[in-house]
Amino acid sequence: MAKHDLAFEPPRMNAAGTLGFYPDLHGPMDWGQLGAFVTNPISLGPRTPAHGKRYADYPGGFLLHTGFPNPGLRQVLRHYARQWSRSPLPVIVHLLGRGPEEVARMARQLENVEGVSGLELGVPGEASPDMVAALTQAGSGELPVIIRLPMERTLELAAGAIQAGAMAVSLSAPRGLVPTPEGELLQGRLYGPAILPMALRVVHELKEQGVPTIGAGGVYSQDQYQAMLSAGALAVQLDSVLWRGAGYSIFQ
DSSP, X not given: OOTTXXXXXXXXXXOTTSSOSSOOTTSSOOGGGOSBEEOOOEESSOBOOOOSOOXXXXXXXXXXXXXXXXXXXXXXXXXXXXXXXXXXXXXXEEEEOSSHHHHHHHHHHHTTOTTEEEEEEEOXXXXXXXXXXXXXXXXXXXXXXXXXXXXXXXXXXXXXXXXXXXXXXXXXXXXXXXXXXXXXXXXEEEEXXXXXXXXXXXXXXXXXXXXXXXXXXXXXXXXXXHHHHHHTOSEXXXXXXXXXXXXXXXXX
């Protein structure tokens, strides 16, 4: 397989942050329903959970604010590299770097880790096109790179990421504000069926631009999954639908 090639069969996977750091072969999930496994977001050093209220409902979905807690790359490798080598699925490691230097350090450490088939790089919501290109170039090497772009800005940033060496872009959940019963405005990422129309539009327009795209957002049924593929996605990332009783058919 060429270093920038990744194939997904079936063309669906979990989104980063939904199923942990490795595919648990002793758990209830039927891993044959996915074509790849994406790890939780991993930073160079440890990150602690977000403080305060982190969840709120809204019509059509919910908001989460987690802070992407993780023990840092060194500890993740110590605890989970062996599970990656035994994974029945290609493992795509999702990296959170504070800049190109951190991304490059992490990418080089992962290039010789058995079982790792690719990298997905998270991009800050405020990243400029130049920063996206720099992060992409920093992560590019022996492993194919997917750039996870803010859904609200994907159409602005995607072409530059591909030109910088990404094999595809993926869509992160859009950010929003949801009022809480206490009168606060909680900020975080939005999930739920209400996201689907926006996600389909982004995927369709990226197809028109010739950008390889892994679709995501609001997919909770087989029909919605097929709609995402019809819109032009080369694969689909699933998020909270995977929390509806793993081990059964994903789309019930």
